Amino acid sequence: MMRKTSVILLSAVTGAALTLFVTQPRSVLMGSTARAATSDTYRQLNLFGDVFERVRSDYVEKPDDSKLIESSISGMLTGLDPHSSYMDAKSFRDMQVQTRGEFGGLGIEVTMEDGLIKVVSPIDDTPASKAGIMANDIITNLDDEAVQGLTLNQAVEKMRGPVNTKIRLKIMRKGQDNPIEVTLVRDNIRVRSVRARVESDDIGYIRITTFNEQTTEGLKREIANLTKQIGADKLKGFILDLRNNPGGLLEEAVTVSDTFLDRGEIVSTRGRNAEETQRRSAHAGDLTKGKPVMVLINGGSASASEIVAGALQDHKRATLIGTRSFGKGSVQTIIPLGSGNGALRLTTARYYTPSGKSIQAKGITPDIEVLQDVPDDLKARTDTKGEASLRGHLKGQDGDEKTGSQSYVPPEAKDDKALKTAADLLHGIKATATTPTAPVTGEKAAIDKPAGNKAAN
Numbered sequence: 001m002m003r004k005t006s007v008i009l010l011s012a013v014t015g016a017a018l019t020l021f022v023t024q025p026r027s028v029l030m031g032s033t034a035r036a037a038t039s040d041t042y043r044q045l046n047l048f049g050d051v052f053e054r055v056r057s058d059y060v061e062k063p064d065d066s067k068l069i070e071s072s073i074s075g076m077l078t079g080l081d082p083h084s085s086y087m088d089a090k091s092f093r094d095m096q097v098q099t100r101g102e103f104g105g106l107g108i109e110v111t112m113e114d115g116l117i118k119v120v121s122p123i124d125d126t127p128a129s130k131a132g133i134m135a136n137d138i139i140t141n142l143d144d145e146a147v148q149g150l151t152l153n154q155a156v157e158k159m160r161g162p163v164n165t166k167i168r169l170k171i172m173r174k175g176q177d178n179p180i181e182v183t184l185v186r187d188n189i190r191v192r193s194v195r196a197r198v199e200s201d202d203i204g205y206i207r208i209t210t211f212n213e214q215t216t217e218g219l220k221r222e223i224a225n226l227t228k229q230i231g232a233d234k235l236k237g238f239i240l241d242l243r244n245n246p247g248g249l250l251e252e253a254v255t256v257s258d259t260f261l262d263r264g265e266i267v268s269t270r271g272r273n274a275e276e277t278q279r280r281s282a283h284a285g286d287l288t289k290g291k292p293v294m295v296l297i298n299g300g301s302a303s304a305s306e307i308v309a310g311a312l313q314d315h316k317r318a319t320l321i322g323t324r325s326f327g328k329g330s331v332q333t334i335i336p337l338g339s340g341n342g343a344l345r346l347t348t349a350r351y352y353t354p355s356g357k358s359i360q361a362k363g364i365t366p367d368i369e370v371l372q373d374v375p376d377d378l379k380a381r382t383d384t385k386g387e388a389s390l391r392g393h394l395k396g397q398d399g400d401e402k403t404g405s406q407s408y409v410p411p412e413a414k415d416d417k418a419l420k421t422a423a424d425l426l427h428g429i430k431a432t433a434t435t436p437t438a439p440v441t442g443e444k445a446a447i448d449k450p451a452g453n454k455a456a457n
Helices: 026-036 039-058 065-078 089-100 152-159 215-230 250-260 304-314 376-381 417-426
Strands: 003-011 020-025 085-087 102-105 108-113 116-122 138-142 166-172 180-185 187-190 194-199 203-208 237-241 265-271 278-281 293-297 318-322 330-336 343-352 454-456
Touching: 039 065, 065 085, 065 343, 085 089, 089 102, 089 330, 108 152, 138 152, 194 215, 203 215, 203 417, 215 250, 237 417, 250 265, 250 304, 265 304, 293 304, 293 417, 304 318, 318 417
Parallel strands: 203 237, 237 293, 293 318
Antiparallel strands: 003 020, 003 330, 085 343, 102 187, 108 116, 108 454, 116 138, 138 166, 166 180, 194 203, 265 278, 265 343, 330 343
């Protein structure tokens, strides 16, 4: 029997994927679909065939048949909702790299600036860092090809490749008159989705930028490092920063939540059929030993971020600080279509927080709302419209939808009001929020490069 692997995703439109692997017989799915089809459906399919043949025979220029098919599939899926889509073979491979968080490459985070490829930072203990590549270096050539004119994705694709293969970089560095040439050997690179530091000498600050296969491992490592560095007795608690985190793997969202919980439901998902309901629960063992936790969210916190925030809020394990989250409460399944044919990204379910709340088109309201001071030149670009503003989105529960939420995060920690509020609370100082919100009441209800213009390679 032929089998196909599916991947379940929850993510913002431009975000990373929240993924769980499942396997089902292909023949079963095909058979149930065929049995459900009506004669009217078959007539419509005949209409599609007639139009397809007319385009092939009469269009002013000879069309590419494969592109016609891909466009037809794309149109069918994008007409469903903002998150269903068709991925060609390359897009599917890119999604897999993104969710794995691991690939053959050099270990450089880069961005596009004025048409040039600029190094944001080398990743520790990678070929790039070992070769002395520095932040703000400008990459001008990859082997013998000039970078000028390439897109960011094209440049990244050229720098990635099989482990143990070589690539030659030409670099311009401020203060150096002549270009620097360096030959690097690609190695296995892990995207660093978790970063941490000590805040105010006695608080562990942890930022999660995406939920890939490395996230929970990185979180556990940073919790242990911070506890050792600060000292268990001195440690006041943890700040978990999920702001502008667009999503990630479902399994990682569950295990990240489980890291802070001893028991109870973390998330549930419900599809069209009742038997498709799934519930994920925590296991005994809070790695933070019950230390207080503050979670920072904003309008850019979506999907996996909302699952973690919702679980910790409903269990009263953490205090949520910031602004309302994105409101992405649906589940997408990635269904591979066979070798070289890409995959479908199809909305198949909604997800719910432990108290039974759907956050679809509504988002999660923080326990303490804190608005940042935004520079005048950025005010028009610092609000996220949210799920409810997307054309064709699934409707919110009971028609209760909310759009728009601030997503600005100050570049300097000293200007970060939400961060200061979290630190003050851990130090026992009363919060001075812009608009405090009511605590959770426990209401019941029915139940695929990260966003931005940076990329690692």
